[in-house]
Amino acid sequence: MTNSKLKTKHRRAAQIILLCAAIFALVGAGDPATRFNEIGHQMMCICGCNQILLECNHVGCPASDGMRNELQAAVTRGDSDSLVEQSFVQKYGPTVLAAPTAKGFDRVAYIIPFAALFFGFGLMVLVIRAWKNRPAPALADGLHPVHGAELDQFRDQARKETDL
Amino acid sequence: MAVLGSFALMLALALSAYTFIAGILALVEGEGSERIGETARRAGIATFGAVLLASVVLVVCAFQNNFSIAYIFHHSNRDLPGPYKFAVLWSGQEGSLLFWSLLLAAYGFVLRLRYKTDPRLFAYASVVLAGVQIFFLLLLNFAANPFGILEGPLRPDGSGLNPLLQYPEMVIHPPMLYLGYVGFTVPFAFALGALIMKYPGEKWIHITRRWTMVTWAFLTCGVFLGAHWAYSVLGWGGYWGWDPVENASLMPWLTGTAFLHSVMMQEKRGMLKMWNMWLVFATFWLAILGTFLTRSGIISSVHAFAQSSIGDWFAWFLCITLAVFLFFFFKNKSHLKSEHKLESLVSRESSFLFNNLLFVLLCFTVLWGTWFPKISELVQGNKVTVGAPFYNRVAIPVALLLLILTALGPLLAWRKTSLESLKRNFMWPTIGAIAVAIFLMITPQRWGSPFGLKPWQDISYFYSLMAIALSVLVTLTVASEFYRGGRVISRHTGQGMFASMVQLTHRNTRRYGGYIVHFGVVVVIIGFAGAAFNVDKEQAMANGDKMDIGPYTLICRSYTQDDSPNKASEWAILDVYRGDKKIDTMTPVREFYKASQQASTKPDIRSGLNEDLYLVFEGQNEKGEPIIKAHLNALVMWIWMGVWIMLIGTVLALIPNAPAPVRVPAPARLETAPAVTGD
Numbered sequence: 001m002t003n004s005k006l007k008t009k010h011r012r013a014a015q016i017i018l019l020c021a022a023i024f025a026l027v028g029a030g031d032p033a034t035r036f037n038e039i040g041h042q043m044m045c046i047c048g049c050n051q052i053l054l055e056c057n058h059v060g061c062p063a064s065d066g067m068r069n070e071l072q073a074a075v076t077r078g079d080s081d082s083l084v085e086q087s088f089v090q091k092y093g094p095t096v097l098a099a100p101t102a103k104g105f106d107r108v109a110y111i112i113p114f115a116a117l118f119f120g121f122g123l124m125v126l127v128i129r130a131w132k133n134r135p136a137p138a139l140a141d142g143l144h145p146v147h148g149a150e151l152d153q154f155r156d157q158a159r160k161e162t163d164l
Numbered sequence: 165m166a167v168l169g170s171f172a173l174m175l176a177l178a179l180s181a182y183t184f185i186a187g188i189l190a191l192v193e194g195e196g197s198e199r200i201g202e203t204a205r206r207a208g209i210a211t212f213g214a215v216l217l218a219s220v221v222l223v224v225c226a227f228q229n230n231f232s233i234a235y236i237f238h239h240s241n242r243d244l245p246g247p248y249k250f251a252v253l254w255s256g257q258e259g260s261l262l263f264w265s266l267l268l269a270a271y272g273f274v275l276r277l278r279y280k281t282d283p284r285l286f287a288y289a290s291v292v293l294a295g296v297q298i299f300f301l302l303l304l305n306f307a308a309n310p311f312g313i314l315e316g317p318l319r320p321d322g323s324g325l326n327p328l329l330q331y332p333e334m335v336i337h338p339p340m341l342y343l344g345y346v347g348f349t350v351p352f353a354f355a356l357g358a359l360i361m362k363y364p365g366e367k368w369i370h371i372t373r374r375w376t377m378v379t380w381a382f383l384t385c386g387v388f389l390g391a392h393w394a395y396s397v398l399g400w401g402g403y404w405g406w407d408p409v410e411n412a413s414l415m416p417w418l419t420g421t422a423f424l425h426s427v428m429m430q431e432k433r434g435m436l437k438m439w440n441m442w443l444v445f446a447t448f449w450l451a452i453l454g455t456f457l458t459r460s461g462i463i464s465s466v467h468a469f470a471q472s473s474i475g476d477w478f479a480w481f482l483c484i485t486l487a488v489f490l491f492f493f494f495k496n497k498s499h500l501k502s503e504h505k506l507e508s509l510v511s512r513e514s515s516f517l518f519n520n521l522l523f524v525l526l527c528f529t530v531l532w533g534t535w536f537p538k539i540s541e542l543v544q545g546n547k548v549t550v551g552a553p554f555y556n557r558v559a560i561p562v563a564l565l566l567l568i569l570t571a572l573g574p575l576l577a578w579r580k581t582s583l584e585s586l587k588r589n590f591m592w593p594t595i596g597a598i599a600v601a602i603f604l605m606i607t608p609q610r611w612g613s614p615f616g617l618k619p620w621q622d623i624s625y626f627y628s629l630m631a632i633a634l635s636v637l638v639t640l641t642v643a644s645e646f647y648r649g650g651r652v653i654s655r656h657t658g659q660g661m662f663a664s665m666v667q668l669t670h671r672n673t674r675r676y677g678g679y680i681v682h683f684g685v686v687v688v689i690i691g692f693a694g695a696a697f698n699v700d701k702e703q704a705m706a707n708g709d710k711m712d713i714g715p716y717t718l719i720c721r722s723y724t725q726d727d728s729p730n731k732a733s734e735w736a737i738l739d740v741y742r743g744d745k746k747i748d749t750m751t752p753v754r755e756f757y758k759a760s761q762q763a764s765t766k767p768d769i770r771s772g773l774n775e776d777l778y779l780v781f782e783g784q785n786e787k788g789e790p791i792i793k794a795h796l797n798a799l800v801m802w803i804w805m806g807v808w809i810m811l812i813g814t815v816l817a818l819i820p821n822a823p824a825p826v827r828v829p830a831p832a833r834l835e836t837a838p839a840v841t842g843d
Binding site: 041042050051052054056093095096097100105106109110112114117121124128131132 | 398399400401402407502507508509518521524525528529532533536540544547548549550552554558700765780782793
């Protein structure tokens with residue numbers, strides 16, 4: 001296969017992957033029960049139990065019942081997700097959201113781990129390159145280093161002998 | 165009794181201090197100071213006796229209902245059942261610090277008894293352990309004394325143990341977790357000792373390998389017992405809430421797991437010496453950091469002990485240990501240079517490097533998420549919550565990458581793997597994984613979880629499908645490793661395939677035990693993947709009322725009450741039907757503990773391979789009817805099964821290898837003899 005054909009294939013594969021990712025990101029369920037469930041799992045109960053709103057089972061919780069009713073009412077009214085979130089944040093403060101938003105300084109929460117991932121991968125590639133270029137350790141007198149085709153030949157032989 | 169306990173603690177501190185100071189003197193003076201070194205070793209052994217005495221005194225006080233001791237008053241009561249009185253030792257701040265100290269002293273006891281393996285290295289490790297022990301004993305003597313006397317008149321009864329802790333698993337979960345936390349002090353002590361003395365070779369790694377694996381197994385057990393306790397007792401339907409205290413136990417587990425992998429690079433290839441040193445230190449440091457988080461009140465958590473000044477002590481200890489480690493690291497880092505070069509990117513070495521990167525990154529993500537509320541408060545003046553949705557977005561993609569490496573790693577050879585051989589070995593497992601993914605997508609949803617998976621409907625389904633497919637990939641690569649190795653032995657020995665695989669495992673227990681651990685991990689991952697299919701429903705249920713959830717129908721038969729000296733209980737009795745057939749009767753309960761005046765719910769769980777039916781007695785409505793919350797949690801049982809497999813794999817990896825078959829060279833006169841076997 002020629003190089004240009006291979007490149008076109010890779011490009012198409014990347015396009016398909018991107019398209020799939022976009023579909024996954026954009027597809028969302030819209031019925032009220034699912035929305036109630038989804039938004040309710042993005043919020044915290046504010047009584048201090050540190051539980052997700054819809055998972056709060058704190059006996060005699062002074063907050064979760066009221067919050068669930070508010071959420072149900074907002075979803076039934078057809079309020080958008082962001083409007084529901086805004087109204088909850090205004091009423092209960094930013095800690096009502098179960099995760100940082102993708103706005104302002106909160107974005108840093110998401111950026112740093114992925115930045116660390118890319119930085120780590122970059123660093124790893126550099127380390128591997130540096131280690132590959134390191135001179136081979138000296139061998140005892142009379143021994144000759146084996147590499148290249150000769151080394152591959154030995155490897156093939158070992159593979160055949162062990163059947164692995 | 166309180167005086168005896170306090171005396172034992174003071175004696176333990178004096179003995180530890182002697183072990184530390186005399187140990188350093190003996191090491192500095194070197195030749196001719198063996199007798200001082202020996203006294204230091206014996207003082208270290210005696211420390212265990214003194215801490216054990218203090219612990220026994222505290223437990224005896226709990227059984228004697230000695231409420232003149234403040235700790236016993238706050239964490240026990242007369243009607244507390246016996247096993248929980250034993251658990252009083254680790255139920256509160258002071259007692260758990262004493263328990264920590266006891267375990268550290270016990271590890272030190274074993275280490276000092278086995279000193280003949282390498283007296284000098286063990287002497288260094290003993291000094292480091294004594295240093296850590298001194299810190300905990302200082303805390304116990306001067307900041308959190310478990311034998312403090314309660315002021316005022318003697319109380320007739322205690323406040324009782326927290327109701328959430330009155331569950332059988334709480335008798336074993338904390339000891340397991342602490343054995344893990346504390347145990348990582350031992351590899352750290354050996355690593356620091358080896359660094360200080362510029363220990364030649366990798367023998368210290370061999371010596372600490374078992375310690376590290378046993379400790380890792382305890383921590384694994386502790387973490388998952390905690391998850392099981394949360395699932396079985398807390399009644400919110402889940403097993404992991406990404407609470408800071410849960411995160412605190414996960415972080416050292418992640419770095420400890422990374423160390424168990426990267427240490428092989430040092431053993432086999434003399435590489436990653438500096439990295440391993442940092443990993444051991446980070447694991448120890450994160451275990452202490454976790455304790456700091458739990459006890460300082462700096463980060464809010466439902467699990468945290470009461471806020472107290474001991475957080476400052478821990479902060480100082482963390483700074484001191486970091487400073488000591490940095491000092492010796494920079495002083496002796498020239499000793500930690502790698503001996504070999506990396507030959508190829510497609511090799512087991514680079515797979516370990518990337519594996520370590522991902523483990524450390526996961527640990528960093530958890531640490532970052534745990535501290536972000538505090539950072540946000542410092543930067544923008546208001547706290548934010550970092551809960552499950554954050555970790556799901558950030559940690560799951562990294563964990564999936566790690567799964568790919570888990571599948572790939574075993575197929576890579578040390579030094580270099582040809583792409584052709586990788587393709588050959590990887591092709592069938594990949595085809596198998598894709599086939600399973602397609603099967604899961606095309607099967608009908610009515611088969612239950614995880615069938616009928618439509619990854620385009622929700623990102624959580626997509627993650628689930630990926631997790632299951634990659635788990636299958638890992639399983640098939642592990643199976644192929646067993647099969648190929650077993651086939652070679654079978655051909656050479658004529659044994660059956662199963663016997664050959666057993667022999668193969670016995671010849672290299674570490675490698676094949678490790679594969680079984682990998683298999684356990686993927687079983688756990690499949691269990692996690694089930695979370696995408698969870699559903700729940702809540703309803704007030706009068707007698708005869710029905711609730712439908714998934715394939716089940718619940719019918720309330722009755723609700724009733726019970727009373728015992730320790731607690732009052734309210735029960736709902738629910739018949740469970742699948743179709744028209746009654747399959748079970750379940751009884752979720754809400755309990756009210758009299759001594760502590762606290763209520764708690766205890767769910768009733770019907771576990772199956774596909775899903776758990778999980779019922780919670782949420783409360784009562786205004787008519788006095790029970791409000792029942794029903795959860796249908798998919799594949800949860802796989803998590804607990806996976807943990808058992810992981811532990812079996814770890815135990816297997818700890819068994820010494822069977823000796824390799826001895827090949828006797830044929831005598832010269834037989835060399836020319838004609839073949840008679842017809843082979």
